[in-house]
Amino acid sequence: MVSGLIDFLAGKEILLWGFGREGRSSYRFLRKHFPGKRLTIADAKIAPIQEELKADPLLSFLSQEAVPGRLTAFDLVLKSPGIPTASLGLPPDAAYRIAGQADLFLRFAPGRVAGVTGTKGKSTTSHLLRHLLAAAGADVRLGGNIGIPLWELIEELGPDSITVAELSSYQLENIRHGPHVALWLNLYEEHLNYHGTFAAYRSAKANLARALKPGGHLIYRADDPRLGQGLAEVALPPGVVRHPFDAEREFPFSLAGNAQLPGNHNRLNAMAAWMAAKLLLPGLDPATVQKALDTFLALPHRLEPVGIVGGIRYYNDSISTVPEATLAALEALPETDILIAGGMDRGVSYKGLTEALRRSRLRWLIVMPETGAILAAQLRAGECRFQIAAVGTLEEAVAVAKREGKAGSLCLLSPAASSYHQYKNFEERGEAFRRLVLQS
Structure with missing residues (x-):
C-alpha cells in the first residue's frame, strides 16, 4: 500500500x-x-x-x-x-x-507511526516500544535511525500496522510531516559540528512536535529545561494532546527483574515507551507490559557488561557521547572506580561532569584525546581525590585499567564524547573496547 x-x-x-x-x-x-x-x-x-x-x-x-x-x-x-x-x-x-525518506514515510506510510527522538535514549526507547507492542500482538515494525531505512518497511505495512521510527536530528532537519505519536526524551548539547549552533539543533529536534499530525500525541520529558525551551518555540498543530513525564511520575512496573535496564535513565525510557504503547493500544494489559519489560534484551554499547577479567568487571557504554549520558551511567553504576572517558571535541561544556566526578568514588580517571585533556585540566584546577592518567589511545586506556584495577573493581567506558576522530562510530569504538578487554 x-x-x-x-x-x-x-x-x-x-x-x-x-x-x-x-x-x-x-x-x-x-x-x-x-x-x-x-x-x-x-x-x-x-x-x-x-x-x-x-x-x-x-x-x-x-x-x-x-x-x-x-x-x-x-x-x-x-x-x-x-x-x-x-x-x-x-x-x-x-x-x-x-x-528525506523520513519525511515522505511520515507523509505516506499506511497505519500509525510513533516517532522517537532525544539526544540520548532513543534507540533503547524505540526498541522497548516495539517490544511492548509486539508482546501485545500488534503488527509492528521498527526502522529509521537504527540502521533500517524507512522505505525498506513501507511495502510491508497495512492500515492496522504500527511503525516505530527512531528519528535523529539529521532526519528531522527537513521534516514537514509528522507521526501520530511523538516521543521527545531529552535534549543535551550534541551534533553542534553538524547543525552549527545549539539553537539549530534544538529547532531540528522540535520539528517532531511541530509536524505532528493534527489530534496527535506528544510525550515529552517535562523536567528538561532545554527541551522545554524548544517546545516553547513550537506552535503545535490543532488538537495535539501533551503527555509530560518526569522522574516523579508514577510508573506502575518494576525493572528489578531485568539487570539489563539499570539506572533512572532506563526507568524514564521505559516510562515513555509504556505511555506511547498505551496510546497506540488502548486497553494494554499491565501483565503483558511487565512480562515484556522483564524479557527485554538491552542493545549493545549501552551499559553492556563485557565480562570479568582479572577480577575487574568491565562495562561498555560507548553510546555515551555527551556528558549527561556519562552522568546517567555513573548513576546507574555507582560502584564504578575506574572510568575511561574522552573523545572528539565538539565544543560542549564539561563543567557538570567535572563537578560530579569530584563527588564520585573513582580511584582512576583514564582520559583520551581530545576532550580528556579538557576534563583533566578542569579537575586538576581544584581538589581531586583520584588519580588521572592521560593516554593517547583506547588500547593504552584498557592497559592502564588492567594494571591499576584490583579484584572487585568496576571499569566503565563512558566517553562523554563522540568517537569520530578515531573511530567510524560509537559501535566501532565499543567493539574495540570489548576486544581489548577480553584479549589475553
Whole structure:
C-alpha cells in the first residue's frame, strides 16, 4: 500500500544526494517502481559509485561540490541524513525541494507511526516500544535511525500496522510531516559540528512536535529545561494532546527483574515507551507490559557488561557521547572506580561532569584525546581525590585499567564524547573496547 508515495514520485526529476545506506535504499525503491526513470546521484565519492552502477544507462552523476548550484534543476532532492545543509548557502527556492525518506514515510506510510527522538535514549526507547507492542500482538515494525531505512518497511505495512521510527536530528532537519505519536526524551548539547549552533539543533529536534499530525500525541520529558525551551518555540498543530513525564511520575512496573535496564535513565525510557504503547493500544494489559519489560534484551554499547577479567568487571557504554549520558551511567553504576572517558571535541561544556566526578568514588580517571585533556585540566584546577592518567589511545586506556584495577573493581567506558576522530562510530569504538578487554 504505497500508491500515495509512488504517485508523488511519478513524473518528478529526482536527485539522490548522498549514496550511503539510505541513498541506496531510495535508489532500489525508485528502480523497482520506475525502471524507466532517469535519476541523478550526487556524492562526495562519486567515481566508485559510477563504476558500481555503470550498467544502469538512465543514471547521471554529480560531484558533491556541484550540488548547491544545481538544486533548482530538480523537482525533488532526496537528501541523505548525514549531509549537513545549514552551512552550504543553499538558494532559498531550493529548500522546499529537499526531503528525506523520513519525511515522505511520515507523509505516506499506511497505519500509525510513533516517532522517537532525544539526544540520548532513543534507540533503547524505540526498541522497548516495539517490544511492548509486539508482546501485545500488534503488527509492528521498527526502522529509521537504527540502521533500517524507512522505505525498506513501507511495502510491508497495512492500515492496522504500527511503525516505530527512531528519528535523529539529521532526519528531522527537513521534516514537514509528522507521526501520530511523538516521543521527545531529552535534549543535551550534541551534533553542534553538524547543525552549527545549539539553537539549530534544538529547532531540528522540535520539528517532531511541530509536524505532528493534527489530534496527535506528544510525550515529552517535562523536567528538561532545554527541551522545554524548544517546545516553547513550537506552535503545535490543532488538537495535539501533551503527555509530560518526569522522574516523579508514577510508573506502575518494576525493572528489578531485568539487570539489563539499570539506572533512572532506563526507568524514564521505559516510562515513555509504556505511555506511547498505551496510546497506540488502548486497553494494554499491565501483565503483558511487565512480562515484556522483564524479557527485554538491552542493545549493545549501552551499559553492556563485557565480562570479568582479572577480577575487574568491565562495562561498555560507548553510546555515551555527551556528558549527561556519562552522568546517567555513573548513576546507574555507582560502584564504578575506574572510568575511561574522552573523545572528539565538539565544543560542549564539561563543567557538570567535572563537578560530579569530584563527588564520585573513582580511584582512576583514564582520559583520551581530545576532550580528556579538557576534563583533566578542569579537575586538576581544584581538589581531586583520584588519580588521572592521560593516554593517547583506547588500547593504552584498557592497559592502564588492567594494571591499576584490583579484584572487585568496576571499569566503565563512558566517553562523554563522540568517537569520530578515531573511530567510524560509537559501535566501532565499543567493539574495540570489548576486544581489548577480553584479549589475553
